[in-house]
Amino acid sequence: DAGITQSPRHKVTETGTPVTLRCHQTENHRYMYWYRQDPGHGLRLIHYSYGVKDTDKGEVSDGYSVSRSKTEDFLLTLESATSSQTSVYFCAISESLRTEHNNEQFFGPGTRLTVL
Amino acid sequence: AQRVTQPEKLLSVFKGAPVELKCNYSYSGSPELFWYVQYSRQRLQLLLRHISRESIKGFTADLNKGETSFHLKKPFAQEEDSAMYYCALDSSGSARQLTFGSGTQLTVLP
Numbered sequence: 001d002a003g004i005t006q007s008p009r010h011k012v013t014e015t016g017t018p019v020t021l022r023c024h025q026t027e028n029h030r031y032m033y034w035y036r037q038d039p040g041h042g043l044r045l046i047h048y049s050y051g052v053k054d055t056d057k058g059e060v061s062d063g064y065s066v067s068r069s070k071t072e073d074f075l076l077t078l079e080s081a082t083s084s085q086t087s088v089y090f091c092a093i094s095e096s097l098r099t100e101h102n103n104e105q106f107f108g109p110g111t112r113l114t115v116l
Numbered sequence: 117a118q119r120v121t122q123p124e125k126l127l128s129v130f131k132g133a134p135v136e137l138k139c140n141y142s143y144s145g146s147p148e149l150f151w152y153v154q155y156s157r158q159r160l161q162l163l164l165r166h167i168s169r170e171s172i173k174g175f176t177a178d179l180n181k182g183e184t185s186f187h188l189k190k191p192f193a194q195e196e197d198s199a200m201y202y203c204a205l206d207s208s209g210s211a212r213q214l215t216f217g218s219g220t221q222l223t224v225l226p
Contacts, residue, residue, distance in 0.1 A: 035216075040125070042202055042218040043160075058213075090160065103148065103206055105214060107160040 003027050004108040006091050012114045019078040021111050023091030025071075031094045032074040033058075033105065034066060036087040043090065049074055081115040088112050118143040118207045122217035129193050130225050137188040137220045139177075139203030148206040149186040150214070151177055155199045163188075163201070173197070193224045 003026030013019050023032060031050055035043040035058075045058030047066040055066050063085060065077045078085055091108040119142045129135045141147060151163040164172045166179040166186060177188045186203060203217040 033213075040218055042122075043216040045213065045215075048213065059215075092160075104150075104162050104165075109159055 004091060004093055004106060006089075006108040006111050008111060009109065010112045012116065013081050014116050015082055016080050019081050019113065019115075021076045021089055021091075021113070023074045023076070023108055025074075025093050027093060027106070028071060029093035029095050029106075030071075032068065033092040033094075034064070034074065034076045035090045035092065036060065036085075037090060037110070038087050046076065046089075081113075083115050086113060086115045118147075118205050118215045120203050120205050120215050120217035122201075122203055122220050124220045125218070126221050126223070128223045128225060131195055132192050135190050135193040135197070135222065135224075137201050137203075137222065139186045139188065139217060141184050141186065141203075141205050143184075143205060143207055145207060147179075149177075149179055150204045150206065151175070151186075151188050152202045152204055152216075153199050154202070160202070193222075195224045195226060198222055198224045 005024045007022045033048040034046040036046055037043050044060045046060055046064050047055055047058050049055045049068040052068055052071055067075045089111045092105040094105045121140045123138055149166045152160050153163040154160045164170055175188055175190045177186050179186050200219050200221050202219045204214040206214055
């Protein structure tokens with residue numbers, strides 16, 4: 001597996017509380033992504049980053065914010081969690097120096113978040 | 117806007133039978149298409165990409181621009197092929213963004 005870790009791996013929280021998920025990579029990849037995985041919807045992009053302090057919105061960004069202060073870390077924050085944000089969250093990275101792997105995405109193990 | 121459609125949520129076949137997982141896309145540009153696979157208790161990983169025209173684990177996929185399809189095929193399914201399969205479209209150019217389909221859960225029965 002590419003050097004991608006996510007923390008925590010499981011979290012149960014209550015509606016209205018803030019939650020931060022962390023993605024850490026040791027591959028020095030430029031791009032980092034946060035997806036959510038839901039039955040019937042597949043993976044949907046929440047936010048992505050194309051460099052330190054450079055981020056942009058994805059398809060389902062409402063209710064989420066991100067930060068990337070270092071190449072290796074990409075944080076996803078739910079400012080006030082809602083039950084609709086119960087999901088499995090995946091981090092991914094892409095773009096190594098090898099041209100043929102430039103647009104392959106490598107995924108983390110996922111974080112299962114339950115909002116009660 | 118780009119869209120990826122996988123019409124089958126669930127697909128079951130018997131071991132040794134041919135399998136085809138359907139993927140259709142809508143995109144106005146020149147697409148790059150991928151199949152990703154997630155085996156039970158493993159990470160999502162790239163299975164194959166159309167641009168390399170390769171066969172991985174016996175799977176192939178041909179891009180049909182006329183039908184806007186990228187179906188995944190294997191002539192003889194194996195039990196270890198049971199997994200969730202996602203078709204994905206890269207329309208990004210520089211941002212390396214992927215649009216995923218909703219996935220097909222393949223079960224290969226003994």
